[in-house]
Amino acid sequence: MQTQMLQSFPNRQWFYVKRPVGRVTGEHFDLRETELSGALAANEVVVKARYISVDPYMRIQQHERNTYDVPHPLGIVQRAGTVGQIVATNSDKFKDGDWVLGYNGWQMFAKCHASEVQKLDSDAAPVSTALGVLGMPGRTAWFGLMEAGRPRPGETVVVSGAAGAVGSLVAQFAKRAGCRVFGIAGGAAKCDFLVDKLHLDGALDYKKYQSREALSAEIVRLTNGVDIYFDNVGGMITDAVIPNIKLRARVIICGAISQYDGGLDEPDLGPRFLQHLLFQRATIQGILARDYTQRMDEMTKIVAPWVRNKEIVFEETIVDGFEKLPECLNSLFEGKNLGKLLVRV
Ligand SMILES: NC(=O)c1ccc[n+]([C@@H]2O[C@H](COP(=O)([O-])OP(=O)(O)OC[C@H]3O[C@@H](n4cnc5c(N)ncnc54)[C@H](OP(=O)(O)O)[C@@H]3O)[C@@H](O)[C@H]2O)c1
Missing domain, CATH: 3.40.50.720 (NAD(P)-binding Rossmann-like Domain)
Known part of the structure; x- marks a missing residue:
C-alpha cells in the first residue's frame, strides 16, 4: 500500500499542561487549534471523534507519582477513550464512515494505525455503549x-x-x-x-x-x-x-x-x-x-444481548461540546452524572 497525501483537517486538541493539586479544572488544560495534514502511511487511518470519554481514572493518572501507571505526561493531548468515524483510510480493514472505538484522546481528529482502532457495529448497539456498558x-x-x-x-x-x-x-x-x-x-x-x-x-x-x-x-x-x-x-x-x-x-x-x-x-x-x-x-x-481486556468477548457474549433487548439500564449523561471536556471531567467529582458521562462532539 502506497503512502497517500492527506487533505487538511482543522483540528482542536486539549493538551494536558499542568498537574492539579486538588480538583482538576480548566487551568490544567490548554485548548489548541491545530491542523492535521501530511501523509497517510500504509495501514493508517484518520478518525473524527464523535463521543469522547471523561473518566475518574484520568485524575489518578494526573498524580505526580506512579500508580498502576506512570503519570500522564504533561504537554501532550489528554488521553481518553473515543468513539468516532473514519474520515480517511489507507487500510483495507476500514472504509470512510466506519464507526470505531479508539484511545485517541481529547482531540477532534486523530491519525493512527488501523490496529489501534476497533470497528463497531452500529446496528448491534448504540455506538456510545462502546465507552460504557460494552466498554x-x-x-x-x-x-x-x-x-x-x-x-x-x-x-x-x-x-x-x-x-x-x-x-x-x-x-x-x-x-x-x-x-x-x-x-x-x-x-x-x-x-x-x-x-x-x-x-x-x-x-x-x-x-x-x-x-x-x-x-x-x-x-x-x-x-x-x-x-x-x-x-x-x-x-x-x-x-x-x-x-x-x-x-x-x-x-x-x-x-x-x-x-x-x-x-x-x-x-x-x-x-x-x-x-x-x-x-x-x-x-x-x-x-x-x-487486566481483563483480553477477556472482553466473554463479557460481551453475555451482556450485549441484555443491552440489545433492553434488559438492563445503561444510562448515559451526554454533554455536547468539545470545549466542555475539562469542565465535564471536573463534574465527575461533583456527582453531576447519572450512568456513563460522555462528551459528544
Ligand atoms: N479499577 C478499575 O479498573 C476501574 C475502572 C473504571 C472505574 N473505576 C473507578 O470506579 C469509580 C467509578 O467510576 P465511573 O467511571 O463509574 O464514574 P461514575 O461513578 O460514573 O462518576 C463518578 C461518581 O462518583 C461519585 N463521587 C464523586 N465524588 C465523590 C465523593 N467525594 N464521595 C462519594 N462519591 C463521590 C459521584 O456520584 P454521587 O453523586 O453518588 O456522589 C459521581 O457521579 C471511580 O472511583 C473510578 O476510578 C475503576
Whole structure:
C-alpha cells in the first residue's frame, strides 16, 4: 500500500499542561487549534471523534507519582477513550464512515494505525455503549463483580457510587445473580433511580449523613450485614460499610474517587477498620479493567444481548461540546452524572 497525501483537517486538541493539586479544572488544560495534514502511511487511518470519554481514572493518572501507571505526561493531548468515524483510510480493514472505538484522546481528529482502532457495529448497539456498558466500565463491573466478588444467590451486595457508570452496572449484574442489592449514592434523585429504575432492594443517600457512625448504623439497619462490598468511592463511605461485613465477605476495591483530588497524595495514616477482615475472615481485592481486556468477548457474549433487548439500564449523561471536556471531567467529582458521562462532539 502506497503512502497517500492527506487533505487538511482543522483540528482542536486539549493538551494536558499542568498537574492539579486538588480538583482538576480548566487551568490544567490548554485548548489548541491545530491542523492535521501530511501523509497517510500504509495501514493508517484518520478518525473524527464523535463521543469522547471523561473518566475518574484520568485524575489518578494526573498524580505526580506512579500508580498502576506512570503519570500522564504533561504537554501532550489528554488521553481518553473515543468513539468516532473514519474520515480517511489507507487500510483495507476500514472504509470512510466506519464507526470505531479508539484511545485517541481529547482531540477532534486523530491519525493512527488501523490496529489501534476497533470497528463497531452500529446496528448491534448504540455506538456510545462502546465507552460504557460494552466498554471499559462494563468490563470493570462484570469481571470485578463476577471474578472478585463471586456473587451467590441470596447474598447481600452493597455498591458505592451506585448510580455511576460502573456502579449502576455492578448493581444490576448482582441483581441478575440473585443477590439482594443496596446502592449508595449522592442525593434523592439518584437513590430514586436506583430503586425505581434499577429495582434495587434499597438505596442510601450518603450526603444525608455527617458521620461514619450514623451512616454505618443505617447500613446495618438496611442490609443486616454485607457479603460483598463493591467499592467505587473509598473514604467515609467505606469506613461505614466495612464494620458491617459478614463472615467470608469479599471487599472489592474498584475505585476511591472521594480521595482523588488530594487524598491519594496525602492518604489516611493507615488502613482503617481492617480488623474486621480478620474478625470475618474476609478478603479485600483491588481490580483493574485492563487486566481483563483480553477477556472482553466473554463479557460481551453475555451482556450485549441484555443491552440489545433492553434488559438492563445503561444510562448515559451526554454533554455536547468539545470545549466542555475539562469542565465535564471536573463534574465527575461533583456527582453531576447519572450512568456513563460522555462528551459528544
Ligand atoms: N479499577 C478499575 O479498573 C476501574 C475502572 C473504571 C472505574 N473505576 C473507578 O470506579 C469509580 C467509578 O467510576 P465511573 O467511571 O463509574 O464514574 P461514575 O461513578 O460514573 O462518576 C463518578 C461518581 O462518583 C461519585 N463521587 C464523586 N465524588 C465523590 C465523593 N467525594 N464521595 C462519594 N462519591 C463521590 C459521584 O456520584 P454521587 O453523586 O453518588 O456522589 C459521581 O457521579 C471511580 O472511583 C473510578 O476510578 C475503576
